[in-house]
Amino acid sequence: MPATAGSKRFTVGLTGGIGSGKSFVADMFGARGASIIDTDxxxxxxxxxxxxxxxxxxxxxxxxxxxxxxxxxxxxxxxxxxxxxxxxxxxxxxxxxxxxxxxxxxxxxxxGSYPIFVVPLLVESGTWKERVSRVLVVDCPEELQIRRVMQRNRFSEQQVRSIMAMQATREARLAAADDVIVNDADIAALAPQVDRLHALYLSFAEK
Structure with a gap:
């Protein structure tokens, strides 16, 4: 598996569309001991x-x-x-x-146990995928993305759709993913997914 330039260390690139909940998921990994590096x-x-x-x-x-x-x-x-x-x-x-x-x-x-780079435009940039060991995508249905961003940012539906149109498609992100966390419910549904991948990433980081 590839590593970041100048480093042999196991790394994760975390991405997702606007409103997918990637920052919240990153915080959950951080609480479990990963080092979170947010490019925003x-x-x-x-x-x-x-x-x-x-x-x-x-x-x-x-x-x-x-x-x-x-x-x-x-x-x-x-x-x-x-x-x-x-x-x-x-x-x-x-x-x-x-x-x-x-x-x-x-x-x-x-x-921390291993670094996670939070990169909103990981797929779009064309360079990050080769710089991390694994790509983790936080995924949810597009209609849910739109509702979340409208509530959070007070944007109109058209504003949210315009932003999404400038990002990679959901299909392109999933195609680039090594791992996927589905964030279409609540925290109780997220925790076991994060725990499973954290254990997997620890096993890679310790090699």
Missing amino acids: ILAHQLTAPQGKAIPAIVQQFGSEFLTPEGAMNRSKMREHVFANPAAKKKLEAILHPLIRECAEEAAKQAS
Whole structure:
């Protein structure tokens, strides 16, 4: 099985569509001793005031895409790249290498049983699948995704469907998966699935 670049350590890449519950599932693995490395959190750090990505963002997009505090203006950038695929690729070319670099450094320093990289766009990125030992997908029906995000974010159904249209399809995520957790019920249904995979991952990590 492949490992992250520069490391022989067993690693997991966790992904899922918006509203699938991947962050909640990651927290459950974290409570069992895994080291959770969330690439969304890394992206926020990189685009915060004085973040490593800020100079390149200003050079590529202009200072109008910063907040008065000097962070990337996430809502303005989101609107810009949503309507402009070329701009989206430029932003990804800035952020993705930095995120991978930070994630690999965090994995080297992790003291848990094994690292789990939480990567919302793992399938879409095209590079993460080769950088982890196993891909874990948190899956649920698309209609449930939509209901969850509408309730959580107060988005309209059309807004949620537009976001989902920019993500990999459910079929593509499942095709890329080594392991799947079905999150279509409650915590009681999640726990045994997490326990089973945690035991499996521990057995791999100890080899």
